[in-house]
Amino acid sequence: MARALELARQGVGLASPNPHVGAVIVQEGNIIGEGVHTYAGLKHAEVLALEQAGENARGATLYLNLEPCSHTGRTSPCADAVVAAGITRVVAAMTDPNPKVAGKGFALLREAGIEVVIGTGAAEAHKLNEPFRKWICTRTPLVTLKSAMTLDGRIASLPAASAAKSAERSWVTGEIARAHVHLLRHQSDAILVGRGTVTADDPLLTDRSRLPRRRPLLRVVLDSTLRLPLDSKLVTSAQDGDVVVFCTSAAATRRRELERRGVLVEQLAQEKTLERPDLKAVLARLGEMEIASLLIEGGSRINGAALGAGIVDKVFLYYAPKFLGNSGIPFAAGAGFASLNEASQVHDITLHQFGEDFAVEGYLRDPNLDLDLDL
Helix, strand or coil, rough: CCHHHHHHHHHCCCCCCCCCCCEEEEECCCCEEEEEECCCCCHHHHHHHHHHHHHCCHHHHHHHCCCCCCCCCCCCCCCHHHHHHHEEEECCCCCCCCCCCCCCHHHHHHHHEEEEEEEHHHHHHHHHCHHHHHHHHHHHEEEEEEEEEECCCECCCCEEEEHHCCCCCCCCCCHHHHHHHHHHHHCCCCEEEEHHHHHHCCCCCCCCCCCCCCCCCCEEEEECCCCCCCHHHHCCCCCCCCCCEEECCCCCHHHHHHCCCCCEEEEEEEECCCCEEHHHHHHHHHHHHHCCEECCCCCHHHHHHHHHHHCCCCCEEEEEEECCCCCCCCCCCCCCCCHHHHHCCCCHHHHHHHHEEEEEEEEEECCCCCCCCCC
16 A cells, blocks of 8 residues: 555646546565556556556455546546456555545445455545545635744745845745745645735746646736736746636736736636635636645735635645744734634644754645545
8 A cells, every 4th residue: 555655646746636546456465567647648547557467467456545436537437447357355545535436436346246445544545635635526626825934923025125126035944945845836736826926026936846747837816906017927937828817807908918928817706895806716716727736825915815715725834943023024914813713723733844944734624524435
């Protein structure tokens, strides 16, 4: 199972919006077939492993981190292929959250007389495919809020005039933590910021992990009235629809100027009493675009808005051993919560060390969505 999970991780950046799946076939203690699913490769991990094993698969054990599919989609049912190959035992980490499968694959295997064991490596398997689980069940992406701050919860901020003159950006965290951010971007289908971040920092918002991707990281900007600078790095680097701007109103000429430069423009209704695109509508539209995971890397206002709207599933917060006091801005701006009882509660916390910096990874809502089936 450890090898199956290792193979499945090789599909990160390559399989979405499909799940990450690795398969290993073992005969008399020896691995005789392996497979990993990539979206472009079409064939599922089980089928690739069976093809590698050939006739030796008869009487063998199949290990995989996700239940074999039992429905016809872009491919034929993998459960049927497992039965036809003569596999006698299947060890799977978790059930498939896809309502079209959800236990049906296991049932088909058992009906064919195959022994089925479920739960080995379940915790790691659930974490690996939490974006798929969220998207396939709700058709909206898993939302991770990422930010870097000092120990007193302040985001470094240069005045606009000083930032424009500065040839070197002032970073909160060190190089090790910043390199890890690109791994988070690699694991994500899209990254979201507000127009203010683009104006202040002029970021590229690209995945510079150097790891393979099936499709470019979708760069998303919230810009109510389309004031995004036409000479910004985001606009000038837009290609193949990898930059999308969500607005609530837009002058036709401004929209044409952005679209002529390769930027997609989506107009949505604004949130009640607020002059910004409705964040839940943004998630719904991204879901329609087959975005299974979204990384929010905005500033103080976007952070506060996302938390206030209740759209954040998990957080990854980097901390530097520094204090900024009033020279920085709060991690999250806005009205906040009326009492501690209403505050967003982070649970299932994991701490990560990056040189002198550290990060808190945790969940605001159960990524498994209480959909586990007792099978």
